[in-house]
Amino acid sequence: MGTFWTLIMMIVIGAAIGGVTNSLAIKMLFRPYKAVFIGRWRVPFTPGLIPKRREELARQLGLMVVNHLLTAESLKNRFLNDKQEEALTGWLQQKSDRIFKSEEPVQAWLDRFDIDSPVPYVEKSMDTWIESQYETVKERYKTKTIRETLPNRWIVRLDGKVDVVTYYILDKGIEYFSSEEGKDRVRIMIEDFLKTRGTLGSMIQMIMGNTSLADKVQPEIIKFLKHEGTHKILEQVLRKEWETVKDWQWDRAFSIVTDQDLIVRLQRLLKERINLHEWLERPLGQATAPLEEGIVQGLIPKMVGLTRGMLLEKVEQLLSKMELQEIVREQVDSFEISRLEDLILGISRREFKMITYLGAVLGGIIGLLQGILVLFVIV
DSSP, X not given: OHHHHHHHHHHHHHHHHHHHHHHHHHHXXXXXXXXXXXXXXXXXXXXXXXXXXXXXXXXXXXXXXXXXXXXXXXXXXXXSXXXXXXXXXXXXXXXXXXXXXXXXXXXXXXXXXXXXXXXXXXXXXXXXXXXXXXXXXXXXXXXXXXXXXXXXXXXXXXXXXXXXXHHHHHHHHHXXXXXXHHHHHHHHHHHHXXXXXXXXXXXXXXXXXXXXXXXXXXXXXXXXXXXXXXXXXXXXXXXXXXXXXXXXXXXXXXXXXXXXXXXXXXXXXXXHHHOHHHHHHSBHHHHHGGGHHIIIIIIHHHHHHHHHHHHHHHHHHHHHHHTHHHHHHHHHHHSOHHHHHHHHHHHHHHHHHHHHHHHHHXXXXXXXXXXXXXXXXXX
16 A cells, blocks of 8 residues: 555656646746846846747747748739639629619719819810910921812712801891891991982982882892892802812911910810810719720729839839838737737747646656656665
8 A cells, every 4th residue: 555655646746746747847937027136146047938038939930921931932822813803803893883883973973083074184184285276286287288188978078068158147147137227238338329329319219209218128128138049049159269269278278267266265175075074973874884895804904914024023123112021020010918928928928828737747757757767775
C-alpha cells in the first residue's frame, strides 16, 4: 500500500510541476508588461518575451503580411480573375437600371450630388467652338465658290427651296396688300405719282371722280400676285440669281454680314436646336435612353476589363506605395501589451490550455517513471 501511494504522490507532484511550469511559461510570454527592478538590478525575464521583443514582432508580422498573406499574386488570383470580372460587370449592369429607368429629372440628379448646372459651361464651350470653327472654315474656303464646296445633296435641297421661297414671297405680298396698311401704301404711292405728273395727274383725278384710285389698283395688284405667270417670272428670277450666287466665292458671301453678327446667329441657332435647359428637365431615364445599350453592353464591360488590366499591371507598384509592411508594424507597435495579449489569447487560448494540460500529463508520466525507478533502486 505504501508503494502505491508513493507512486500516486510522485505522479501528482510531477503533473503539478509540469502543468504549473507550462502555464507559467505561457504567462511569461506577456508578463510582466514592464521590466521589474530591485534597486538598479533588473529581475531576469522581465519584461515578458513579447513586450521585450514587441518591435521585432511588429516588424516580422509586417513582413509576414507582405511576403505571405497580401501578396500581388494572391490578390490577382483572388480578386482580379475572370470570375470576379464577370461578377463586377454583372453588378454594374444591374445597378445601371436605376439610372436608365429613373423618372427624376436630370437636374434633380445633379442637385443630389451638389453639381452645378452644366448649361453655362457647355454653352460657353459651344460659343468658343463656333468662333474657332468659323475662323477656320472662313480661312479655308474664302477663295472657293459655294458650288464647289457645298455637298451635292445640299445643293439639290437648296434648289428645291427656290419654289418654296417664291410662294413665300408672293403669299407675304398678297397678305400685305390685302391689309389696310398695304392699301394706304398704294394710295400714298399713287398720290405721289400723280403729283409729279402735273396736268396729267389732275386730269386722271377728275376722270376718277370721288372714287379712290387705290380702291381700283389694290385688287389688281393682288390679282397680279396671284397670277400663275407672276409665280413663274419670280421663280425664274430667283433661280437665275441663285445660280449666280452659287458661283460666288465665300469671301464675297461672308462680306454680306459682319463676322460677329454671323457668329452670334450661329451660336443662337445651335443653342436653340440643342436646348440644354429643356434637356435638364427631362427624366434621366428618357435623356439617357439612346445611350443605354452602348453603355450597358459596351462601355461597362470594356471599362471593367481595362480597369482589371491596369490593376494587373500595377498591383505590385500599388502594394509597394501602400507600404503595408510599415502600416502593420506601426499598428502592432502601437498596441497596448494587454490588448496584444487578448488578441493572441483570443486566437490561441484553446491551444495554450492544451499545452498546459500536456505539461501536466508529461509531468505525471515523468513522476510515474521516477517513482518506479526509486522503487527499483530501493529494492
